Amino acid sequence: MKLIKRLVVMVCLLCCIFTFTACEKDDKIKVGILQSATHSALDSARLGFIEALKNAGYDESKITLDVQNPEGNPSNMQLMAKTLVRKSDIVLGVATDAAVALKAAANTEGVNIPILFTAVTDAVDASLVESNEHPGGKVTGTSDINPVSDQIALAKQLKNDLKTIGILYTISETNSKVQADMAIAEIKKEGLEYIERTVTGVTDIQQTVKKIIADGAEIIYIPTDNNLAKNIAIVGDIANDSKVPLICGEENMVKAGGFITFGVNYTKLGEMVGDMAVKILEGTEPKDIPVGTLSKDQCNLVINTDTLALLNIQVPDEIMEKATKVKTE
Amino acid sequence: MLDTLRFIITDSLNLGFAYGLLALGIFISYRLLDFADLTAEGSFTLGGAFTAALIFNGINPILSTFLSIFVGFIAGIITGLLHTKLKIPSLLSGIITMTALFSINMILMGIGKDSKYDSVVYLSKLDTIYELFSVFKLRYLNIILLNFIIVSLVTLFCYWLFGTEFGMSLRATGMNQKMARAQGINTSLMIIIGLGISNALISLSAALVAQANQSADVNMGIGTLVVGLASIIIGEAIFGKRNFCNWIISVVLGSVLYYLIIDIAINLGLDSYLLKLLYAIIIIIVLTAPLIKKRIITLKRKKKNVEN
Amino acid sequence: MLKIENITKEFNLTGAIEDRRIALNNISLDIHDGDFVTIIGGNGSGKSTLMNIIAGVFPPDSGNVYIDGENVTKLTEYKRAKYLGRVFQDPNVGTAPNMSIEENMELATRRDQKKTLRWGFRKEHRDKFIKSLASLNLGLETRLSQKVGLLSGGQRQAVTLLMATFKRPKVLLLDEHTAALDPKTARKVLELTDTIVHDQHLTTIMITHNMRDALKYGNRLIMLHHGQIIFDVKGEEKNKLTPEDLLKKFDELENQDEEELNN
Numbered sequence: 001m002k003l004i005k006r007l008v009v010m011v012c013l014l015c016c017i018f019t020f021t022a023c024e025k026d027d028k029i030k031v032g033i034l035q036s037a038t039h040s041a042l043d044s045a046r047l048g049f050i051e052a053l054k055n056a057g058y059d060e061s062k063i064t065l066d067v068q069n070p071e072g073n074p075s076n077m078q079l080m081a082k083t084l085v086r087k088s089d090i091v092l093g094v095a096t097d098a099a100v101a102l103k104a105a106a107n108t109e110g111v112n113i114p115i116l117f118t119a120v121t122d123a124v125d126a127s128l129v130e131s132n133e134h135p136g137g138k139v140t141g142t143s144d145i146n147p148v149s150d151q152i153a154l155a156k157q158l159k160n161d162l163k164t165i166g167i168l169y170t171i172s173e174t175n176s177k178v179q180a181d182m183a184i185a186e187i188k189k190e191g192l193e194y195i196e197r198t199v200t201g202v203t204d205i206q207q208t209v210k211k212i213i214a215d216g217a218e219i220i221y222i223p224t225d226n227n228l229a230k231n232i233a234i235v236g237d238i239a240n241d242s243k244v245p246l247i248c249g250e251e252n253m254v255k256a257g258g259f260i261t262f263g264v265n266y267t268k269l270g271e272m273v274g275d276m277a278v279k280i281l282e283g284t285e286p287k288d289i290p291v292g293t294l295s296k297d298q299c300n301l302v303i304n305t306d307t308l309a310l311l312n313i314q315v316p317d318e319i320m321e322k323a324t325k326v327k328t329e
Numbered sequence: 330m331l332d333t334l335r336f337i338i339t340d341s342l343n344l345g346f347a348y349g350l351l352a353l354g355i356f357i358s359y360r361l362l363d364f365a366d367l368t369a370e371g372s373f374t375l376g377g378a379f380t381a382a383l384i385f386n387g388i389n390p391i392l393s394t395f396l397s398i399f400v401g402f403i404a405g406i407i408t409g410l411l412h413t414k415l416k417i418p419s420l421l422s423g424i425i426t427m428t429a430l431f432s433i434n435m436i437l438m439g440i441g442k443d444s445k446y447d448s449v450v451y452l453s454k455l456d457t458i459y460e461l462f463s464v465f466k467l468r469y470l471n472i473i474l475l476n477f478i479i480v481s482l483v484t485l486f487c488y489w490l491f492g493t494e495f496g497m498s499l500r501a502t503g504m505n506q507k508m509a510r511a512q513g514i515n516t517s518l519m520i521i522i523g524l525g526i527s528n529a530l531i532s533l534s535a536a537l538v539a540q541a542n543q544s545a546d547v548n549m550g551i552g553t554l555v556v557g558l559a560s561i562i563i564g565e566a567i568f569g570k571r572n573f574c575n576w577i578i579s580v581v582l583g584s585v586l587y588y589l590i591i592d593i594a595i596n597l598g599l600d601s602y603l604l605k606l607l608y609a610i611i612i613i614i615v616l617t618a619p620l621i622k623k624r625i626i627t628l629k630r631k632k633k634n635v636e637n
Numbered sequence: 638m639l640k641i642e643n644i645t646k647e648f649n650l651t652g653a654i655e656d657r658r659i660a661l662n663n664i665s666l667d668i669h670d671g672d673f674v675t676i677i678g679g680n681g682s683g684k685s686t687l688m689n690i691i692a693g694v695f696p697p698d699s700g701n702v703y704i705d706g707e708n709v710t711k712l713t714e715y716k717r718a719k720y721l722g723r724v725f726q727d728p729n730v731g732t733a734p735n736m737s738i739e740e741n742m743e744l745a746t747r748r749d750q751k752k753t754l755r756w757g758f759r760k761e762h763r764d765k766f767i768k769s770l771a772s773l774n775l776g777l778e779t780r781l782s783q784k785v786g787l788l789s790g791g792q793r794q795a796v797t798l799l800m801a802t803f804k805r806p807k808v809l810l811l812d813e814h815t816a817a818l819d820p821k822t823a824r825k826v827l828e829l830t831d832t833i834v835h836d837q838h839l840t841t842i843m844i845t846h847n848m849r850d851a852l853k854y855g856n857r858l859i860m861l862h863h864g865q866i867i868f869d870v871k872g873e874e875k876n877k878l879t880p881e882d883l884l885k886k887f888d889e890l891e892n893q894d895e896e897e898l899n900n
Binding site for chain 1: 336340344348431435444446447448449451452453454466467468469472541542543544546548549551552556588591592595596601602604605
Binding site for chain 3: 490496497501505
């Protein structure tokens with residue numbers, strides 16, 4: 001009996017809470033964003049998206065924005081995804097797990113809204129779309145697939161007599177693995193050797209970097225890996241001491257202490273998916289919008305001059321001329 | 330707004346029931362066996378990875394879900410053996426198993442794929458038990474109903490099991506090992522099997538969660554131990570534990586209530602980074618509630634005495 | 638009924654020489670069916686170790702233990718429980734605090750059996766429990782479903798005693814089981830013990846530090862010192878002894894020890 005009484009009290013309390021929460025009945029378009037964790041690349045993408053919408057006229061007067069971030073907690077991710085798909089007219093998932101969660105939530109809640117994604121490396125593998133050219137459903141977006149071949153070519157430019165490239169990434173990140181596999185294929189094509197090493201988290205970064213250098217890596221390639229991006233300073237400290245340049249997947253990693261990248265600009269990636277959102281809001285079906293990627297002209301060559309000073313190596317003039325120079329933040 | 334209320338209730342029932350199994354599993358190890366078992370995050374991911382891997386490779390989802398019980402059981406047994414036979418301290422035993430499971434989970438998720446391992450399995454193109462159990466048109470209603478049925482069956486099973494001779498011996502082991510042995514109870518065996526059952530439930534919970542979310546990944550177990558413990562604490566504080574039946578139901582309801590609170594916070598527009606602070610505050614309130622209750626009763630009595 | 642043959646037990650064998658202790662030194666003891674033996678001895682004399690060896694809590698370094706002719710030395714604690722009833726010094730150890738009196742007693746009914754998946758509560762047992770508890774005259778027979786943790790120390794020891802003797806044990810081991818109780822309750826529990834032992838003709842070993850009790854109860858008295866039996870009296874000889882006699886014996890032993898130390 002007491003149990004039932006308590007349940008009734010709970011439900012009444014809930015009803016009270018909700019009568020006090022004002023319901024906004026307005027005609028603004030509701031845009032939901034689910035970002036899986038705080039992280040400079042993901043943040044840039046999100047801001048690019050919002051900027052693109054604003055530039056097309058979709059600002060606070062026309063849309064309400066709801067940004068949710070579960071900071072990696074799986075059950076919160078689910079709850080936030082469900083909440084967003086129910087109340088939004090269109091949603092954006094920043095990073096693969098957020099996009100997958102939104103798609104699953106829409107399926108579960110029986111909601112049929114357009115779902116956009118960005119910062120997803122392989123949307124087909126993640127079952128988000130049928131194919132990159134013909135997404136086929138209510139989901140489309142932009143992929144941060146890296147110009148890996150250009151990054152490996154960069155390695156050769158930095159060191160003429162390069163023999164061995166190290167590849168470092170976090171074992172639990174699928175996106176990283178995809179890029180690492182592409183890098184390996186590219187390295188083999190160039191007739192070079194590679195050393196592939198993985199870390200499981202933060203604690204084994206130091207030893208793994210030391211080992212990969214001890215095993216003979218002359219340059220280390222790090223794809224757009226969330227864990228390593230967060231901890232690039234740790235990698236950088238050891239690599240710089242051994243004068244081993246770090247080629248990073250994207251420029252935020254370079255700004256945080258890496259050396260160089262020819263990478264995807266996440267802000268531009270976000271803007272691209274923002275433009276897609278505008279198209280969809282104005283009538284295009286997601287299935288007719290192919291998954292977008294940045295062309296080489298849209299990629300940035302970025303070099304960190306502080307790291308350059310620590311490494312004390314010679315960089316070919318053509319690279320120094322073309323590159324955007326940044327300092328460690 | 331009534332809509333939002335309705336959805337908060339369905340969301341919390343949805344997750345609350347699925348994670349209610351997790352709470353029951355942790356309840357068995359922490360409360361009944363008095364064993365601080367850290368295997369949970371590993372065995373949770375194991376259940377999800379295992380079930381998803383089987384479904385991915387074409388095995389019937391019902392069978393896959395059912396088999397997740399056994400993998401979890403094995404994980405628990407390993408922790409139990411580490412502790413009872415190798416005399417490794419309980420906390421460390423759980424950590425060892427949990428750590429080993431990371432590798433096993435990666436391998437499981439790579440089955441049927443080109444590489445030897447993977448960190449995620451996507452199920453949205455495949456049928457899960459919820460697709461097979463389509464009583465309603467809306468998937469979330471199917472999830473709630475099926476989860477409710479499964480949790481109820483498991484709760485009934487637990488109620489029965491812990492009332493048997495074996496179950497009583499297990500509870501006695503958790504309360505007082507010396508006395509249990511003096512009454513002819515093989516306490517090592519009780520711990521091993523108890524941990525097995527505990528982790529079997531945790532695995533089953535993950536099998537349901539992975540299928541509801543249409544994906545399993547190597548990080549899905551993160552934070553689940555805290556969730557389970559919080560559910561138990563909240564459930565006991567709000568719904569009581571006057572007798573065993575009351576107790577286990579409180580644990581499951583605690584899980585529902587936990588997600589209810591989180592969902593309310595999310596829907597009230599609480600900024601995500603504040604959610605962790607919210608957890609801490611909730612736990613504090615819940616834990617001090619009995620204390621406050623006692624104070625009120627004592628104050629009332631004092632008043633009465635003064636009046637007389 | 639109970640035979641202890643050349644039992645030796647040392648502690649801290651791998652430690653420093655100062656820390657090594659010989660708890661039991663080649664001790665042998667023959668206890669006959671129906672004997673009620675009281676054991677006394679100073680601290681470190683080996684009384685508790687002896688009881689633990691008999692119960693199987695740890696194995697001896699050498700020697701054998703026989704119960705009713707059977708060599709039980711290799712049996713672990715829980716496997717040996719079917720022969721033994723035990724009451725411990727700490728009232729909290731003998732029962733499971735969060736389980737009811739009924740549940741605790743149910744456990745005791747299965748001390749010598751395999752634990753199956755049959756339902757743990759038997760109606761037939763309830764009546765027996767009530768009768769049993771009623772004989773204690775503590776009013777516990779009406780509180781079967783009360784959690785044992787709520788009972789007082791004396792009540793818990795009484796329940797433990799019932800649990801130890803519910804299924805007739807071959808040997809009843811009492812390890813200073815009234816030491817933690819106040820004098821009045823201790824008296825009650827001891828009288829209860831005596832009654833039960835006599836009614837059921839139980840072979841009993843009782844460790845006590847109270848010399849009056851050691852003489853008052855039982856038909857045989859053993860004194861341990863430095864892991865050896867130095868005194869073993871039965872029947873008439875025992876009845877003639879007074880507590881002062883025992884105290885004198887203790888003093889003698891203490892003086893002996895001091896002399897040894899000084900040499």
